[in-house]
Amino acid sequence: MASAHSEVRSTRTQPLMALKILIAGGFGVGKTTMVGAVSEIRPLRTEEYMTEASRGVDDAEGVEQKTTTTVAIDFGRITFDNRLALYLFGTPGQDRFWFLWDDIARGALGAVVLADTRRLEDSFPAVDYFERREIPFVIAVNCFAGSRRYRVDQVAAALELDENTPVVLCDARDRSSAKQVLIAVVERARRGEPR
Ligand SMILES: Nc1nc2c(ncn2[C@@H]2O[C@H](COP(=O)(O)OP(=O)(O)OP(=O)(O)O)[C@@H](O)[C@H]2O)c(=O)[nH]1
């Protein structure tokens, strides 16, 4: 019976709504960093060391310091006001893991496409993917130290975004900045797709 009671208690404390959000984008833009910064549970990570064998397969230009890469997913959770739980699924950034995307994306309410302005073209595949599947998304420019700053309208123009797709600036290492990005995704998804 003790287990029945705890079940009731845990049911009562369940958040009212649980939504799935994807954290996507090109290689090394900070997806794992963002999930780790914002998650209230210890994030699940699937990092592997990049080996000599991956040279020439994985494009590490601009992120030469990086020694590990996500090979499946990142997973984390954040709860707002005990009422809304966002389950965060970070995608792998490298082309060789594209085959995982459909499984990871199933049932997602919305997505963050993290972008690095030094390698903006790496964002195109994720932008295309969400546009085709009509999954609402926001572009979150991860402002790496030393990268040139662009205005949000310049980024929107460069990525040929439609006017409904917000662009926000963020620091993926910073919890409150990452939270603002997630709020922007939920708001974007609530607005739906005007036809
Ligand atoms: N300066 C700076 N460095 C960052 C920021 N976000 C991430 N990094 C660093 O950039 C590197 C890439 O971060 P990850 O979070 O592993 O990137 P990822 O998008 O998950 O990479 P893949 O899974 O390999 O595609 C790491 O060395 C981070 O410490 C940031 O906002 N500013």
Ligand SMILES: [Mg+2]
């Ligand atoms: Mg990663």
